[in-house]
Amino acid sequence: MPRPRSLQPDRLAAAAVAIIDRDGLAGLTMRSAAAELGMSTMALYRYVADRDELELLVCEWVLRDLDTTVPDDPVWTEKIKTLCHRVRASLAAHQRVVPLLIANRQRCRAVLRWTETVLTVLTQAGFDDADRVVALRGLVAYLNGALLQESLGSLGGPGTLVMAALPAADFPLLRDTARRAVTVSLDDEFDGGLAIVLRGLAAMVS
Incomplete structure (x- = not known):
């Protein structure tokens, strides 16, 4: 039997993001999402199979406006920089979602489209075979790490202040x-x- 269409995916994703923004990732459950929407937990299962599907909806919703076209910058390194800045800007208002994006990077369509664009730029710059693999992995590792660090707080946060007071x-x-x-x-x-x-x-590639 097809699922009812009274609850649109965007509304469900927005409710889940509101929970994450307010209570963190630990606060997102099927029960809390249902409560945010004013419905029973069992009713929510008519729209998503489980939390994994809900998390994927969140990732797609947060990156729904991400521009994945090849930038107009004249130099390929500037194109890559622009692409990275686009991701960072998309997450600026919802930094607590970052761990979900990292966990769902291989199935979130927005992330996959962005990665395809990055690979296009790298290929045009002269990367191929194993070098292209290493280049992509290194770039993504930095981006994910930087975004995760940023989501945990600024350099001037409590942890840094503790280290600043070390003997x-x-x-x-x-x-x-x-x-x-x-x-x-x-x-x-x-x-x-x-x-x-x-x-x-x-x-x-120099």
Whole structure:
């Protein structure tokens, strides 16, 4: 029997994202999603089979406006930078969703389309075979790691302040680095790390 259409996927996904934004990933359950929508848990199962399907809806909804076209930038490294910035901008309002996107990266259509575009740019830059695999994995590893770090808080957050107070005799470099970290903006942190990765990639095809 086909599922009723009274509840649109976008409305369900938006409700799930609202829960994650408010209560974190641990707060998202089939029961909490149903309560957010004002229905019974059993009724929700008419629309999604389980939490895995609900999480995938969340990923697609958060990236629903992600531009996956090849950027107009004249240099391929700038194209990659633009593509990474597009993902970051799409997640700016819903950073707690980042772990779900990482977990669903191989089945979220928006992520797959973005990855295909990245591969197009890398191929046009001269990457092929194993080098293209390594380039993609390295870039995605940085992006995912940077987004996850950002979702956990800024460089000037509580954890950094704790490290800044470590005894200088035992951790002189960590203490000094932590104290300097509070002056680095999130944008500078993201762009600085990405620039390091892009310089490494450019060296592979120079």
